[in-house]
Amino acid sequence: MTITQLKYVLAVAEHQNFTKAAQKTFVTQPTLSMQIQKLEDELEIQIFDRSKKPIELTNVGKKIVNQAHKIVNEVERMQDVVDQEKGFIGGEFRLGIIPTIMPTLLPMFLKNFTNRYPKVQLIIEELTTDDIIARITEGHLDAAIAATPLGNEKIKERALYYEPFVAYVPENHRLASEKTIDSKDLDLNDILLLEDGHCFRDGVINLCKASKLHPADTFQLQSGSIETLVKLSNEGLGMTLLPYLHTLEISNEQKGKLRYFNTPSPAREVSIIYSKSELKMQITNALYDVISGVVRGAIAFQDVKIISPVK
Known part of the structure; x- marks a missing residue:
């Protein structure tokens, strides 16, 4: 039995x-195929049911795969120990980022990080929170940036920053004349939301559920991007909520439609998350230091109330 065979499996x-x-x-x-067949012959079991399309694991094969994950992870940990002992920060690092964070955060830290750590090969994917959790637990991502807390016992969370919600209110809306607003002023019936699967959407819903103006879980319009929500709001179809970092890049005309919350401002916690196996922690820590340092200067809010994305 070899590590290579387990990786093939x-x-x-x-x-x-x-x-x-x-x-x-x-x-x-x-x-x-030959190496996997050798492993099956040695173990005297069948790992894969080749008669199925797509190929499926047998019952014992599922147990073998679980054990193979553990063994391969421990082998990678051995290399990780050596890298940390040498102070080496480099190699391939797979990072996932949720869609409502990717467009604003990535340009803020990527150039800074690659200049400081040129030996790290970042492979970045935009993924939903559910996909991120699955890929981290399966060993296909080294770390991710997502809204937390997630409440997953297999994943560790380290808070990077706290990002306030900001209301985007079109003309002639009932809140347009207000200089600041409270969460109790929100009504889900006139808020444009992201599609299902976005944790920012869940955070908005949780925020609105604390309001008295919450008659039912019904929504008039949903979209896949924050930019589309802003455009729909400009057409007078409702207000929406934006992550604070997103408001830094909108036009001056659009900034006139922003309404900030009274303190404590509702906010989401954004964290770097990773497996409890803690592989490649030297790179994870380097990412944490760069990102938290860059964002600290961009978000001046301190008095915030965390709104969890968990339903």
């Missing part, structure tokens, strides 16, 4: 296809 389990798994592990398909 994990690749097939992930892609449910021998050809795709071979491409991802940079070997020929016959080589990968």
Whole structure:
């Protein structure tokens, strides 16, 4: 039994296809198939049901894959120990970022980080919170940036910053004449929301549920992007809520439609999250230092009330 064979098994389990798994592990398909067959012969069991399309794990195969994850993680941890002992900060690092954070945060820290740590190869993906949790627990992401708390026992969270909510109120809206607003003024029936699957949406819903103006969980319009919500709001179709960092880049005309909350301002907690196995922590810590340092100067708010994205 070899570590390479276990990695091949994990690749097939992930892609449910021998050809795709071979491409991802940079070997020929016959080589990968032969090595997995050798492992199955040695263990005297069948890991994959090859009669199914796509290929499926057998019952014992599922147990083998779980154990293979643990073994491969420990092998990677050994290299990680050596890297940390040498003070080496480099290599491939897979980072996930949720859609409502990616457009504003990434330009703020990426150039700074790559200049400071040129040996790190960042592979960044925009993913929903659910996808991030799944990929971290499966070992396909090293870390992620998401709204927290998530309440997942397999994932560690380290708060980066607290980002206030800001209301975007169109002309002729019932709150347009107000200089500042309270969360109790919000009504879900006239708030434009992101589509299901966005944790920022869940945070807004949780904020509105604390309001007396919450007759029902019904929404008039939903969109996949914050930019679209702003455009719809400009058409007089309702107000919306924006993450504070997003408001820094809108036009002066649009800034005139912003309404800030009275203190304590409702906000979301944004954290860097990672597996409890704590692999590649030297890179995770480096990311934390760069991002928290950059954002600290951008968000002046201190008196905030955290709104959890968890339903």
